[in-house]
Amino acid sequence: MDRLEGFATIFIDADDTLWENEGDFRLAEERFADLLAPVANVEDVRHMLWEKQEDNIPHFGYGSKTYLIGMLDAAFDLSGGRLDYSTFKKIREIIIKLATHPLHIIDGVEETLACLSQKYRLVLATKGDSVEQTAKYRKSGLMKYFFSAEVMMNKREEDYLEIASKYGVSPEKILMVGNSVKSDIIPIINLGGTAILLPSTENWVHEAAEVPDSDRVISLGSFSELKNIL
Numbered sequence: 022m023d024r025l026e027g028f029a030t031i032f033i034d035a036d037d038t039l040w041e042n043e044g045d046f047r048l049a050e051e052r053f054a055d056l057l058a059p060v061a062n063v064e065d066v067r068h069m070l071w072e073k074q075e076d077n078i079p080h081f082g083y084g085s086k087t088y089l090i091g092m093l094d095a096a097f098d099l100s101g102g103r104l105d106y107s108t109f110k111k112i113r114e115i116i117i118k119l120a121t122h123p124l125h126i127i128d129g130v131e132e133t134l135a136c137l138s139q140k141y142r143l144v145l146a147t148k149g150d151s152v153e154q155t156a157k158y159r160k161s162g163l164m165k166y167f168f169s170a171e172v173m174m175n176k177r178e179e180d181y182l183e184i185a186s187k188y189g190v191s192p193e194k195i196l197m198v199g200n201s202v203k204s205d206i207i208p209i210i211n212l213g214g215t216a217i218l219l220p221s222t223e224n225w226v227h228e229a230a231e232v233p234d235s236d237r238v239i240s241l242g243s244f245s246e247l248k249n250i251l
Contacts, residue, residue: 024250025215025239030190031137031251032181033167034199035147035154037221038244039134040161041125046088049119053092056111061099069095082174084150089116120153124161129245134166136248144188145170146181146197148204176204178212198247202232210235219244 036042054066061069073091081087092112097104137143143166147154151172158170171187173180185195195214199205200221209216215237232238241247 025196028141028194028196028215028251030142030144030168030188030194030196032144032146032171032184032195032197034197034201034205035145035157036149037200038127038198038205038219039130039145039163040127040157043221045119045122049088049115052115053095053112056108056115057096057099060101066095066099069099073098082150083148084153085116085120086150086153088119089113092116124157126161126163127244129243131163131166133245133247134163137251138166141251142168142188144168144184146173146176146184146199147171148173148176148180176201176208178208181208181212181214198244206238207233210237213237215239217241217247217250 033039050067050070053070054063057066070091073094074087077087077090077094081090089112092115093104093109096108096112100108134143145158145167147158147170149172154172155170158164164170171184173184181195181197182192185192192212192214195209195212196217197205197209197214198217198219200219202218206216206218210233216239218232218238218240220242232240239250241250
């Protein structure tokens with residue numbers, strides 16, 4: 022594969038691109054389903070939680086706090102409005118564990134960032150709760166490789182245009198690296214930029230989308246392979 026030329030800044034996603042994330046949410050979901058086993062089967066719990074998440078994301082954004090609200094909403098509905106304090110505490114414990122677990126940096130990420138940071142201005146471009154995402158970023162030990170970090174409320178075309186303008190990057194010179202087709206790939210392609218899609222072992226259904234048919238989408242097998250094209 023030929024090397025990409027003409028880019029000075031690389032925007033890089035965080036969750037499931039630099040460190041593992043979705044698997045931890047799925048584990049929290051399993052614990053929640055086990056907790057509600059006396060009142061509903063696993064599939065009903067998952068479906069209800071999915072519905073509540075979709076309802077709440079437009080109001081509260083992304084992250085474990087919204088997940089907590091979704092779990093509480095689902096638990097109230099599935100229990101017929103009779104959520105006891107003990108169950109509430111256990112749900113809260115699930116979310117605290119989710120929000121405070123150790124970060125697992127994906128293999129090859131740090132070495133690759135160290136290499137890329139010598140040639141490019143790296144900007145972390147993630148979405149979600151600002152406090153939560155900033156805490157992950159600081160905990161990761163990867164800050165030294167980035168010029169700066171942007172925590173976006175969402176990853177729509179207008180959101181990317183805003184941060185691109187901030188760094189003096191024209192739409193066609195946006196280069197985004199991430200694992201989500203919906204959030205990291207489609208908006209960039211629509212703006213005329215270039216997107217690098219990385220594999221993810223776990224995929225959130227909210228982020229499901231078809232990969233655009235474009236020669237400006239580059240699919241790689243691992244984060245380490247960025248060194249081969251940049």
